[in-house]
Structures are given as structure tokens and as C-alpha cells.
Amino acid sequence: MFRILLRKFLEVFIFLLFIMFVSFLFIRLAPGDPVLTILNVDELSVSQEQVEAVREEMGFNDSLPVQFGNWLLDFVRLDFGVSYSTGQPVMQTLMRALPATAELTIGALLVMLVIAIPLGSLSALHRGSWIDRGSRMLSIVGAAVPSFWLGLILIDMFGVRFGNLPTMGRDGFTSLILPSLTLGLAISSVYVRLLRSSLLDSLSQEFVRSARARGVSEGRIFMLHAFRHSLPPVITVFGVSLGSLIGGVVVIEVLFAYPGIGKLVVDAIRQRDYPLIQGYILIMAVVVFLVNTAVDLSYRYLNPEMKLKEKEAHR
Amino acid sequence: MKTIPLPIPTAKSKKHSWQAIIGLLFALLVIGASLYAFLYLKHDHTLTDLRGRLQGASALHPFGTDHLGRDVMTRLLLGGGQTLGYSLLALGAALLIGIPFGLIAGYKRGWVDKLFMRIADAFLAFPDTIVAIVLSGLLGAGIGNLVLAIVIVKWVSYARLVRSTVLSESQKDYIRIARTNGLSDGRIMRKHLLPHIAGHVLVLASLDLGKIILLISSLSYIGLGAQPPTPEWGAMLNDSRPYFQSRPELMIYPGLAIVSVVLLANMLGDYLRDRFDVKKEVQP
């Protein structure tokens, strides 16, 4: 199993390297003088000497191979440079913003679980009832609603008209409510339908009837047999839709001005702050890798067949 | 092994017919609206009129005006063309690239297939949003880059779908007979395999359409997609933000437009999926 992990890590790493290289090229060859970009951000009117000085300092005058060599060296030393806009080391800036993004993501996932598990389960258990039909209709409509629009509506309703939940920034627990709610609602539609169909499939399996014929209670059957059996497809979809989740986090952070790395990178893009963008890419690659690994590990846990077949293959 | 099937009354047949109608309606609506906007609208959507800004509904402006005095209805209708147009563009390009790749990889096998799988795995490692952000970051924000990003990410899933369908079809007799009769590979792929994969691909594409629309409008909202003064719905929502106290409709209309279009696209996709009876392999 270790070998598979290692191989996956290498794949991601190589792709990452490739992206970094491409971005390196772009910085050097892209339209617009990066030096002017750097200085522009400071909103100073600069003289020609200053421009030249910065150009020399940042190594833009060296030949391309030399620049690339330096860049590689920096990369290996995990030195990702300094942000063009803030002047702070990139990794530091990103790391400081990371907890906010983590909070938001966890909050959204919690909201999603609280919505999807009950609705999906009830829909499957009471197929055809009004709960089932209602939740299915809700999830069909919900899947069409853009998260940022939902956010705007929620802001209008609970931030301005009917309440005063904080709608900007990160200032204690309450400011987490609206963003998490928005994102959680947005992603839950898919999972409600998915859980429902996966459960319906599990509940029709023969082993459920066998357990019932042995006197096992419905509750126990549902939780320990059927529900667990329904998890793999749901987890698969989660792994695949990681992209939308990340995108959703970015949009929500911008909408609510929540100071996470999503907002950071969008600002960086507007300001052409390449080192920061590069740092973001790196972090995301690690995140994607970690999540995919976790998904794989969960398969192994949920399905002993895979775990044992692996072991036997290695003996 | 199932012994007792549950005889659930078939509401499915009813669902089929009205979903089909909705899908058709959707197509007609889109085409109609875009044509209408193109041919008949009196207002230039970029014409700003700062004295007439933020007006409510009136005879001249059925949906009112936005913060720069532009007619909202015009912008809404044209925005539909924008949003939908770019989404279809992205989808089309992804199909154009993905289908041939999948066909060749699945049919020829060998090193072409192995190479393709490696490339596909590498591309799949990155989620679409990240790539969109990265490309925006490198090339500058703009709708063209957004479409490019979407194409880069999406083509892989179509290629894989085509490949797996081709793999299973190749085992069947009609392909073997075609081969032994001397038909060229190209001809087999075009005339025999293509029709079979069309169904699967269509289902996946229509399910993706809604997602792509949402992606384009989301990223346009945060400024990484369509740039002003393009009347794209996501961008319009961004413009409406400072004014939603006084003119909430500026926020409601584009949002409703997005929801309706995506909803119709999804229903079309669901209908197609039911009709072609394709199961979990097509799940996004």
C-alpha cells in the first residue's frame, strides 16, 4: 500500500513541477513587465534607475537558464519567495490564511452532513412519501442555484433585513455561520440524491432481508448494514467533486470577504502576484493529494475485501 | 439474487414525457431569446446613461436600468447568449478533443492507449477550478481563459467515457466482422463506433452543461471570467451587489435567469439519461 501512496505522491508532484515550470516561464515571458507590476502595486511613480535596480535585484537580467537554475534551487530549498504585493514571504502569508479556509470548509461539510444524511435516509426509507418527493424536488432545484446568489440572498435576509449576522470578515464564531450555511446548502443537493439512491440500492440487497429474517431490528439493519454499504459511491463522488468544493470555497470567501487562501489567491491574480499564486498552487496540490489518499484509505476500511486482497498480493 | 421485486407503480413514464417537453422548451427558449435580442432590441446594451440609472420597471425599460443606466432586459437576454454561448463553446471544444482521443485510445490500444491513460491521470489530478484560477493568474483574467481552462479539464472525462465504451463495443461481433472484412480503422471508428458512443456522450455532456454554466457565472462573479462591460449574468450579479438595498431586483433577475437555465439543462440531462438508460458510469 505504501508503494501506491508513493506513486500517487510522485504523480502529483511531477504535475506540480510541470505547472510551476510553466508558470515560471510565463512570468518571464508574459505580457507586461513584472518589475513594473511589482512597483506599481506600491503606487509609486518610479524612476528608470529604480526600475533597473529592482530588475537586477530580482534577477530578471540574468539569462534564462540561470534564472531557471536559481528558481529550481529556491524550490528545493522550499523558498517560495516573497509576495509581490505584500512583501511578505509567500508561505507565511498563505499559512496564516489557511485556518480560516479550514474553518469554512469544515463548517460547510458539517452543514452538508446535517442536511444530506437525514433527508437522504428518510427519502430512501419512506420512498414515495411527501418527504421523499419534497426533498427530491428541493435537491433538483438546489443543484441549479449558484452558491454566490444564494449567499447574496442570505446576506440580504439574515444580514440586513431580518437579523444582523455578520456578513464580512472573520470576527468570531458568528461570522462563520452565513458562509458555511451558504456553501453547505450549495453542495448538499447532490449528496441528498446520491445518498438516497445508494441507500435504496443497499436496502434491496439480499443480506438486508437475511438480517431481518434473523430478528435484527430495523434500526440496527439500517445503521450497521445498509448505511455503511451505501457509503462507497458517496465517497467516490466526494473525491471527484473536490474541484467544485474548492471552487465553491473560493467564491464564498470572496463573497463574504472571509480572509482565507481563496480570497488571497483571487486578489493575487488581480494583482499579478505570481509568487503567491505559485504558493497557492502548491498548497492545493498537497490538499488534493491528501484528500485522494484519504478517500482511498476509506475504501480499504469500508471494504475488507480490498484490504485483504492487497495483503495477499504482497505476501 | 432478487426473489421478490417491489412492484412500484411506474410514475416514470409520466416523468419522461414532461421532462422531454421541458427539455424542448429550454432549447426553444434559448434560441428564441438570443435571436430576439440580436434582431429586435432597441437598446444598445453598452450605452450608459447615468442620469437614468437605477430606475425601476417602466414601459421603456421593462426590467428597469442598472447602475450605469443600461437597460436590464437587454442585458439579461444578451447575457443569456453570452453565458450559454461560452458554455456550449467550452463543451463543444472538450468534446472535439476528447472524442477522437477516446476513440483512438480505445480502439487501437497498445502504446497509444497507455500513453493516453498516463496523460489522463495527470490531468485528472487537478480539479477544474484550480486550473481555471491558475490560467487566469498566468494569462490574465478573461472569459477566453476561463473557457480554455474548462476545456483542458473536461476533455479527459469525455475521452475516458468514449474509451471505455469503445473497449466494450470492440468485443462485439459486428466490429470484428467489420475488421475482418477489411474496413479501415478510420472508417470503423467513424461509421460504426461513433453512433454507439453518441448516446453516452450526450448524456454526460448535458449533465455537464449545467455545471459549466454555474462555473462560468461563479468565476465571472468574482472577476475571473467575463469582464465588464460584457453582459454576462455572473458579472451582472457582481455589479448589483452595492445596490441590493435599493434595487434588489438587479440581484434577483440574473440569479433567477441562471437558476432557470441550469435547471432546464439539468432536467434535459436527466431525461436523456433515463431515455438512454445509462447508469452509474455516467455519474459526474
Next chain:
Amino acid sequence: MILSIEELSISSRDRTIVDQVSLAVREGEFMALVGQSGSGKSLLSQAIGRLLPPNLHASGRVMFEGSNLLERKPKEMRALRGCHISYIFQDYQGAFTPFRSIGGHFDEYQKVHGEKSSAIRKKRAEEALESVGLGAELLRRYPFQLSGGQLQRASIATSLMLSPRLLIADEATTALDSVSGHRVLELLARKQAETGCAILFITHDWRHVRRYASRLAVMKEGQIVESGGKHRILDHPQHEYTRQLIEAAPVLNRSLKSGLKEAGTE
């Protein structure tokens, strides 16, 4: 009379599938219910344990140990199932939940029926496996690791573990080859001799049970057309359908259909 089905009807919203069926199973006897697919025999057996799918409705009386099962509360039914009334189904693979160990299943069934001591549970599980000729090490394995034959026997072991008074075998040998099928029947007969349980054996082929059954009932399109002692029915069928059923399944040797030797031979 351990089980007495009285005027049982099972119907869906549109039609009646089982129509006013009456059937009795005596203590310790091997009763065979024979009928073609679609005759309703499986539904009948499921109705006894209240295992019908939710869209089917049962009416009538199913008397077991003095009370009407159709009127008992769900909790009481659960206590009965697996403990007093046990089932064996056609699909042996489906008897076990894929991600749980065999031992986990034995353990769960005992826990659900009130056995609190884990030591006793373990011991009983081992004994149950041994009684069907399997080793105790299988308890740690998962269903996918067992062969078909092992699964059959393990699933029978779970059904018999708590010494039920009535065992309902629904097409238990249908999916097996003749040799395995006979082995299963041998096992069941032996268990019956050991524990004195009654067996209601449901099948579409009377040849499976002619050696073991003492009484037969023939079912056609939701109704019992004939029932009685094995010898009487097989050798002297009264109903046309029974006759057809017997004709359709010729026996190889020269004895009577019920297994008795014909008078005058040998």
C-alpha cells in the same frame, strides 16, 4: 400443530396473489410445499415471518404457538425471527453482509436475541459451525473468502444456531447442483432428528423432497389444490394439476413416485 395457516390471503393494490390458503404443519414433521414459480409459495412463506415487501398486504390468520402472528407487534416478531422461526433462503451469498466477518454475524444474532455473555456467544458460534462440518477458524473470515459450499453450510448454521421450532426453507436447494442439494437435505433431516424442529420446505420440484418429506401440499396460482400424506399424493394424485406436476418430472428408477416399492417387484 405448530403452525396453522388459516385462510391467508396476500394481495397487492391491484390483485390477489395468494387466495384464502390454509395449511398446517405438525410438530417435528417435514412438510413440503410444492408449486411452480409464480404460484405464491414464496410469498406465503414470507408472510409467516411478516417479511412481505411493504406494498403487499396479508390478511387471515397465521397461528403459531397459540397466537396469530399477523397481529403481533413488530418487537415480538423480531424476537421470534431467527430464534423460534428461522429461514433459509435460496441465495446463500446473500445471507451475509459483505463487510462483516462470519463470526460477526453469529455474534450479532445472538446479541439481538439477548445473549449477553460474549464467551457463550463465541462458544455457541463455534459449535454451530462444527455441527455443519465447518471449522471454527471460519469465524474470522469474510463472506467473500468462503467457497459456495462453505457459505451454504455457514448460513444453515446461523439459521439453526438458536434451535428454532420451525424452519422455513425457501427454495433452499434450487440453486444447487444435485449432489450439494442432497447434502443440504441430509443436513436438514439430521438436524430435525436431533432437535425435533418442524421444517416447511418450499420447492418447485417434488423430487427434492420425496425422500424426506412426510406430507406435501401442492400450490397453484395462489391456492392450495391438494395436500396430504406424501405417499397418497404422489402415488394417487387426485387433482389434475398434481398429476401434471408429477408427470412433468419423471423418476429414474422403477419404484413408485413416492419412493415405495411397487407391489410385485423384487
